[in-house]
Amino acid sequence: MITLKNICKNYDKEVVLKNINLNIKKGSFTALVGESGSGKTTLLSILSTLLKANSGEIIFENQNYNSIKNIDKFRQKNIGFVFQFHYLINYLSVKENILLANEKASLEEINNLLSLLDISKLTNSYPNEISGGQRQRVAIARALINNPRVVFADEPTGNLDSKNSLNVFNIFKKLSKEGVTIIVATHDKSLAKLADNVVEVKDGQL
Amino acid sequence: MAYAFKAIKANRLKTSLIILSLVFSISSIFLITSISNGIVSMYSSMLKSDGDIIITQKNISDTFFSNVNINLIKRIKTLNEVTKTSAIIVAASIVGDLPIVAVYGVSKNRFENYKLIKGSYPKQNEVLLGKSIYENLKNKNEVLISNNKYKVSGVFQSDIGFENGGVVLNISDASIIFNKSASMIMVNSKIDTDIEKLISKINLLDKNIEAKSTNSFVDNYNQFEIIKTSSNVISFISFCMGLLTIASILSITINQRKSEFGIKRALGISMNKIVLQIINESLILGVFSFIIALGISSLVLYFIKNSSFLHGYVNGEISFEIAIFILFTTLAISILGSIIPALNASKTDPMVLIQGDRI
Numbered sequence: 001m002i003t004l005k006n007i008c009k010n011y012d013k014e015v016v017l018k019n020i021n022l023n024i025k026k027g028s029f030t031a032l033v034g035e036s037g038s039g040k041t042t043l044l045s046i047l048s049t050l051l052k053a054n055s056g057e058i059i060f061e062n063q064n065y066n067s068i069k070n071i072d073k074f075r076q077k078n079i080g081f082v083f084q085f086h087y088l089i090n091y092l093s094v095k096e097n098i099l100l101a102n103e104k105a106s107l108e109e110i111n112n113l114l115s116l117l118d119i120s121k122l123t124n125s126y127p128n129e130i131s132g133g134q135r136q137r138v139a140i141a142r143a144l145i146n147n148p149r150v151v152f153a154d155e156p157t158g159n160l161d162s163k164n165s166l167n168v169f170n171i172f173k174k175l176s177k178e179g180v181t182i183i184v185a186t187h188d189k190s191l192a193k194l195a196d197n198v199v200e201v202k203d204g205q206l
Numbered sequence: 207m208a209y210a211f212k213a214i215k216a217n218r219l220k221t222s223l224i225i226l227s228l229v230f231s232i233s234s235i236f237l238i239t240s241i242s243n244g245i246v247s248m249y250s251s252m253l254k255s256d257g258d259i260i261i262t263q264k265n266i267s268d269t270f271f272s273n274v275n276i277n278l279i280k281r282i283k284t285l286n287e288v289t290k291t292s293a294i295i296v297a298a299s300i301v302g303d304l305p306i307v308a309v310y311g312v313s314k315n316r317f318e319n320y321k322l323i324k325g326s327y328p329k330q331n332e333v334l335l336g337k338s339i340y341e342n343l344k345n346k347n348e349v350l351i352s353n354n355k356y357k358v359s360g361v362f363q364s365d366i367g368f369e370n371g372g373v374v375l376n377i378s379d380a381s382i383i384f385n386k387s388a389s390m391i392m393v394n395s396k397i398d399t400d401i402e403k404l405i406s407k408i409n410l411l412d413k414n415i416e417a418k419s420t421n422s423f424v425d426n427y428n429q430f431e432i433i434k435t436s437s438n439v440i441s442f443i444s445f446c447m448g449l450l451t452i453a454s455i456l457s458i459t460i461n462q463r464k465s466e467f468g469i470k471r472a473l474g475i476s477m478n479k480i481v482l483q484i485i486n487e488s489l490i491l492g493v494f495s496f497i498i499a500l501g502i503s504s505l506v507l508y509f510i511k512n513s514s515f516l517h518g519y520v521n522g523e524i525s526f527e528i529a530i531f532i533l534f535t536t537l538a539i540s541i542l543g544s545i546i547p548a549l550n551a552s553k554t555d556p557m558v559l560i561q562g563d564r565i
Binding site for chain 2: 045050051072073074075076077079081083085087089090091092096100101142
């Protein structure tokens with residue numbers, strides 16, 4: 001589904017990624033693991049179009065990232081994001097936060113997603129009224145409302161306790177079984193074991 | 207639009223600051239425009255009610271400095287097209303215990319312009335007082351003008367606000383006080399008269415005078431130009447202040463909402479949509495501030511109009527045209543002031559979400 005060929009990235013003179021080659025299969029659950037500063041977040045950012053590589057190619061279902069003209073539309077159509085911090089907008093309800101990603105989504109679609117994530121009663125709640133684990137699930141619902149082909153998650157359990165962390169990874173596992181490609185950057189190797197593939201990033205190399 | 211309302215509500219402190227500063231800016235535009243228009247309109251009405259042609263001394267900057275020989279009236283009357291002539295001295299002086307009051311020395315045939323509400327029109331050494339000044343004078347029986355005592359013959363009321371704050375007396379008495387013959391001579395002509403031809407004829411009568419049609423005089427009157435220019439300059443400064451305030455406070459707000467715009471960018475919401483959201487928020491604040499400013503300005507103008515302290519000199523009403531003009535000005539402030547912050551918001555790099563601790 002996604003193929004990386006000789007991806008290199010450097011910030012000024014500091015080399016962050018060196019000749020990365022990787023192939024990610026459709027519907028797989030991939031965990032990028034590595035120590036802090038290893039380059040896993042940079043790799044995830046490049047994969048998710050948030051950052052551009054200095055050299056190399058990324059092919060997303062026969063489409064080269066370098067040839068995408070409208071990156072906003074591409075993201076909206078194909079990609080879902082989950083970050084370490086939920087980044088829910090506090091003045092919007094759970095439903096409205098989800099609608100941000102797809103304003104055409106029906107209430108039924110939102111309710112189905114919230115049920116899938118076991119937070120069906122929170123539709124009209126506000127982010128400051130719910131727990132950290134629930135917020136992260138809402139963030140996952142927001143990432144999924146567009147029916148993206150791939151969901152990228154950067155340290156999604158970084159702010160959660162072990163029980164909620166496990167719940168989030170189980171949700172990803174469940175989603176991948178339903179055909180959604182999941183790519184997660186995490187430093188937690190025990191959680192990473194739940195993924196189909198574990199890719200270790202060390203000193204900018206795989 | 208509903209999200210814009212929610213965003214405004216969520217940022218209450220900064221929203222209040224924007225509204226407060228906009229209300230000040232818009233109110234000052236309202237007040238300065240209405241008051242200057244009011245002054246111009248009152249003086250114009252006074253002049254326009256007096257005739258088709260106004261004669262002043264040639265090459266003077268203001269009617270206050272004009273001195274026209276009143277005997278010219280006799281020669282003007284000989285012209286066939288002329289139906290009526292009148293003369294006026296426009297001046298200002300200490301009157302009784304009031305430091306500065308407009309004094310109108312007028313020919314007798316001009317008394318009918320002042321609607322009596324008490325007493326009679328003035329004879330020699332008598333004055334007719336405007337309603338406002340009458341109410342403010344301690345001694346209501348006689349007044350002292352330039353060390354001369356004048357008996358109060360009556361009180362008048364005029365639709366032209368600042369006339370109510372003035373003193374009317376015979377032009378011969380005013381001539382002695384201000385040492386001039388007449389400030390202006392006004393001429394009425396027969397219907398269908400070619401005004402320009404008549405003006406040429408009048409100008410030939412005396413090389414020291416300048417005759418103009420009343421409309422032309424009003425349109426080119428220096429003092430009106432000064433008032434209008436000052437009003438425009440002050441309005442422009444208020445406009446800029448409003449603009450800068452919106453731009454600076456919105457910039458701060460947007461900087462604090464970086465993660466919100468970052469997540470929108472990451473979710474694929476287009477830059478145009480983000481720009482539109484910020485402009486919408488700013489427009490809502492603009493319209494809200496306009497409504498408050500309209501209310502405050504109307505109230506202030508009402509108190510100014512009815513203040514005995516100002517003797518009716520300062521007057522202003524918010525016409526429909528002024529309200530519409532200022533509404534568009536407000537919308538322009540809101541849009542222009544929000545463009546730079548909106549563009550900055552739309553350019554938020556979603557990478558700020560990855561670098562979470564730096565937001």
